[in-house]
Amino acid sequence: MPGSIRLFVEFELAEGGVVSLAEPQAHYLVNVMRRGPGDEVRLFNGRDGEWQARISVARRKNVELILEQQTRPQNVEPDFHLCFALLKRARTDLVVEKASELGVSVIQPVITTRTQADHVNLARLRAIAIEAAEQCERLMVPQILMPVSLAELLAHWPAERRLMLADERRNAPVAAPPAGGLLIGPEGGFTDQELDLARLHPFVTACSLGARILRAETAAIAGLALLLASAPS
Template identity: 55%
Template sequence: MDEKEAGAARLHVAGDLTIGAEVALDEGQAHYLRNVLRLTPGARVALFNGRDGEAAAELQTLGKKSGSARVLSQTRPQTPEPDLWLLFAPLKRARVDFIAEKATELGVSRLAPVITRRTQGGRVPTDRLAAIAVEAAEQCERLSIPEVAEPVSLVDLPADWPAERRLIICDETGGGGPIASVLADLAPGPLAVLIGPEGGFAPGELETLTDIPLVTRVSLGPRILRADTAAVAVLSVVQSLLGDWRSLLPRSSQPS
């Protein structure tokens, strides 16, 4: 959290944000407020929980292991976040951490690790990815935290796939059309994007997804993008053409 600016404390909490309520802060938050931001009881912080919008609160207690803040007022109502999933093959640590951070900033609602035939690395650190997503949500002024799903194998995706959700596949083998023109033709609806592993999908591997009703393959241009670059690229283009970058929403928490 070293890049946060002092005074910009914004924390994700579990408790309800009813006015007057005293909300518990965990050990990491207490440490951050006390030792990094050097705040003391009486200081103002912003809180969100994914349900009650954003609230202004006042620090009540700040110990070594915990703290608390009293809710003063609601500063933003809860608004719907985009319904956009990112399916990605696990990568090396720095690159998968990067995907969790960037996808959260770009408004993804679900981070879903997918094991492909060429997936590198062992266990998927879902706990670490969830912590990164919380921190990124606090920093980017989201009102929700993306869910981090347990890893599933690519071949098992069709079995549980919700029929109404379109799967956009970034197909480095050239099987997709240019992304902007392909997206322009899509009907509205929930979306998921799938990024392949470093080295791409194995030959024939994407054929296992033909049982998913709505599948669209897109190309991200003539250069070979790393998997983490492709994730940020496709999410940015999707949000700009189909998502919540199309209108200018007021940011009531914007610094004045």
């Protein structure tokens, strides 16, 4: 049923179950999308696959739906982490939206020496990730983590997980799978000390994203395309 409304919910989804939506989802369904009793909606929660549900009660602040049947089983998505030096708001929003579409499982903002931003509104970013997952037929919403320093990120990164570090200054090979994560620096790049620190860790592999100099948010999107295009859905 492509084209029908798809919503992410926190509830369990199982046959015959009833789901009750409050605002803002009720408002969206009833007032924005003009849906009413009898109309179909698809629901997913990241665990129970995708379900077809039918609206039984449609009020402005409360919509009830009856779960009819599973339309897709839950899949196992690639476990891929995007780590990026935090950007200003509009560009952070863009990175979160596009990373969610491209299929990352975890989004980790990082604070580096040259990072210009330090504030992150997790609720806002999560809403962006949910909307992207709803629109792009994903069955999971990426997890968005609180910012950490580059040193913390590297200290806690699992040794068996390859972290591709985008480094436009050296002649590294173009990013290619397999990798479990991508690390994108700030505008102006990592400092030499940061690059030296990263390279001390055997799980870090420097890579190029092509011959061009890219803005940070473009580097994140391009790198994810290179690393995730051949991943299963």
